[in-house]
Amino acid sequence: MDTNIKNKNKDIDWSRYGLGSETAQRVRANTSGFVDLSSNFDYSIGGHQASGANELFAEEQGDVPWWKSNFFISQPVLFGTWDGVFTSCLINIFGVIVFLRSGWIVAEAGIFSAVLIVLSTVFIALISVLSAVGICERCRIESGGVYFVIAHVLGSRFGGSLGLLYCFGQAVGCALNVLGFGESMAELIGLGNSIWSVRFIAGAAVLLLGVINVAGVKWVIKLQFILLIILLLAGLDFMVGSLTHTDLEHGVEGWLSNNLKLNMWSNYSPGSSWFIVFGVFFPTITGILSGINMSGDLKAPSTNIPNGSLAAISTGTFLYLVFVIFLGATCTRSYLMTDYTIAAKVSASSVLLLAGLYVSSMSSCLGAMYGTPRVLQSVALENVIPGIGILGTGRGPNKVPLYSMSVVASVTLIFILIGEINMLAPIVTMPFLLTYASIDYAYFALAQTFDIQHQREQRFHKPRVMSSSIDSEESDLDRLFPERTRHKTLRGESSSGSPSSPEDNETTPIALKTHIHSKPKNWYSNLCNRWLSLFGAVLKILIMFLVNWVYAMVCIMVVFFVWLYIGTANPAVKPGLASEFRLLKWIKILFLRCLGRVYDYEQIVVTPVHPGLNVTSSQLNEDNEDFANRRRYHQSATVHGHMVNIDD
Numbered sequence: 001m002d003t004n005i006k007n008k009n010k011d012i013d014w015s016r017y018g019l020g021s022e023t024a025q026r027v028r029a030n031t032s033g034f035v036d037l038s039s040n041f042d043y044s045i046g047g048h049q050a051s052g053a054n055e056l057f058a059e060e061q062g063d064v065p066w067w068k069s070n071f072f073i074s075q076p077v078l079f080g081t082w083d084g085v086f087t088s089c090l091i092n093i094f095g096v097i098v099f100l101r102s103g104w105i106v107a108e109a110g111i112f113s114a115v116l117i118v119l120s121t122v123f124i125a126l127i128s129v130l131s132a133v134g135i136c137e138r139c140r141i142e143s144g145g146v147y148f149v150i151a152h153v154l155g156s157r158f159g160g161s162l163g164l165l166y167c168f169g170q171a172v173g174c175a176l177n178v179l180g181f182g183e184s185m186a187e188l189i190g191l192g193n194s195i196w197s198v199r200f201i202a203g204a205a206v207l208l209l210g211v212i213n214v215a216g217v218k219w220v221i222k223l224q225f226i227l228l229i230i231l232l233l234a235g236l237d238f239m240v241g242s243l244t245h246t247d248l249e250h251g252v253e254g255w256l257s258n259n260l261k262l263n264m265w266s267n268y269s270p271g272s273s274w275f276i277v278f279g280v281f282f283p284t285i286t287g288i289l290s291g292i293n294m295s296g297d298l299k300a301p302s303t304n305i306p307n308g309s310l311a312a313i314s315t316g317t318f319l320y321l322v323f324v325i326f327l328g329a330t331c332t333r334s335y336l337m338t339d340y341t342i343a344a345k346v347s348a349s350s351v352l353l354l355a356g357l358y359v360s361s362m363s364s365c366l367g368a369m370y371g372t373p374r375v376l377q378s379v380a381l382e383n384v385i386p387g388i389g390i391l392g393t394g395r396g397p398n399k400v401p402l403y404s405m406s407v408v409a410s411v412t413l414i415f416i417l418i419g420e421i422n423m424l425a426p427i428v429t430m431p432f433l434l435t436y437a438s439i440d441y442a443y444f445a446l447a448q449t450f451d452i453q454h455q456r457e458q459r460f461h462k463p464r465v466m467s468s469s470i471d472s473e474e475s476d477l478d479r480l481f482p483e484r485t486r487h488k489t490l491r492g493e494s495s496s497g498s499p500s501s502p503e504d505n506e507t508t509p510i511a512l513k514t515h516i517h518s519k520p521k522n523w524y525s526n527l528c529n530r531w532l533s534l535f536g537a538v539l540k541i542l543i544m545f546l547v548n549w550v551y552a553m554v555c556i557m558v559v560f561f562v563w564l565y566i567g568t569a570n571p572a573v574k575p576g577l578a579s580e581f582r583l584l585k586w587i588k589i590l591f592l593r594c595l596g597r598v599y600d601y602e603q604i605v606v607t608p609v610h611p612g613l614n615v616t617s618s619q620l621n622e623d624n625e626d627f628a629n630r631r632r633y634h635q636s637a638t639v640h641g642h643m644v645n646i647d648d
Helices: 002-010 019-030 052-061 066-071 081-093 096-138 146-154 156-188 195-215 217-244 274-293 301-330 333-338 342-346 350-381 402-418 421-458 468-480 482-491 530-569 583-594
Strands: 601-606 637-642
Touching: 081 217, 081 274, 081 301, 081 350, 096 146, 096 156, 096 274, 096 301, 096 333, 096 342, 096 350, 096 421, 096 530, 146 156, 146 274, 146 350, 146 421, 156 195, 156 274, 156 350, 156 402, 156 421, 156 530, 195 350, 195 402, 217 301, 217 342, 217 350, 274 301, 274 350, 274 421, 274 530, 301 342, 342 350, 350 402, 421 530
Parallel strands: none
Antiparallel strands: 601 637
């Protein structure tokens, strides 16, 4: 009898009860936004056939082999601060340049200038991180990463042009990292003198990482944890080795030598300078916004991104300084200049440090190949740039962008075939500097726009106690000016001006949603300063021209032409939250204020009533057949009333 009951339950067609269609609709509804994973999902034996609550994903997954269901993702995966943001950021900023070019940087710039280069690089990147954190705090954040941040604040036109440039810089940066991997691998197997061997190994690495990304974000995160552990062990191995042994044959003389004093000051080779060395080192820090690129796969982006990014940049700065100071104090300048793998000779176990070198190359490329296609996918899905809509296609619950990934991999392979590390580093620097400068300006414009909106809302401020004769007028004004309703809602008032109650919510009109929030009171909120962001934007543009003015002009012109093309081909793109703020107008007002001139005025629209003059109204659509079908409009005039200081 028990067997018959089991067979009967097994043969039940649950679709007859509507379970299949409902869950399919829920899947389709949840693919575009954040997914609530608070409920528990159970799998039957084998792991691929859904049962019980997990029937939510049964229709998409179906009955597939166990190896496919365990390797590919069957449901959306969301991550937190440490597994999603901190890990992604740290493995992207602790890259191949730290292992292969730290010694060369010390040999060229000296320990003092090298430390200054590291701190300057971190400071420049930190301003952009704080600007991005401020944007995440004060407005909503969705999938799309850097593109969404810029487009949401400055508008889709700026977001599309700068998003493409950012994707290009990430692809070239990926080529730079895998070239470092190919260079070290070729030297290990005795083919270091063959440039085509280096390029072949680098190209094979790109294809392998592409396959891992196709498998899904879950496997990317799992692999990143393993790579991060190896990286941290390699850094620890380097520190221990510098204290325990020497290698005079390869220029490693230890801490007791006089190298700390000899390598303190710069000794630039012909054609080199402080800014050239800075341009080579700067791509190390360009992955600091990798956590923002994962915004669509995070549980709480507004809190995960700030905590994870700031923790990663602090850890990365410590590791940068360790490599620069330890190499300068233990090695001779001549070997630092010529031996790019001297860090492996300083370490206690060269095998472990070489493993860290390989991991840093692969992990940086892995992070770039994960985040960059999603930025490109977001640009395509917004229909900002005509002709690239196919790049928005995604596969699986996490919408893996296969076509965008193919484009990024193709650009990476092209630059692998034509470049080398020292040549690609300045090319990578320019797109990132311009993109980060735009993020800095975006936060400044967002804060200024909030002030403009707040000042406008203050005009509707009124006492809470009002007579019944004015209530009707107030209700009419609420309909004309929605800002009044929003302002009173924020103050906890009802439409009549008195404090709101639960009963009022049933009759009070729905207020407009707040798009820009005031600055919250988190431990890092005070670090987000609009004037610091404006200074960072100007500083990054200046550094672009100091590093290489030709590359800087090319990047700016490319962004301008794409911006012009978007405005011509798709003029109906949505504006950003900071569209009310005008930089040129703000500069003009600031200039007039410095001259002591009156600049503030309020625009008032009134009816054309003149004292002492009788005016009669006439309706043209009754007297003239040409205007009979046209709507009636009220005539109005514009009067500019200057704001006067009463104290004067």
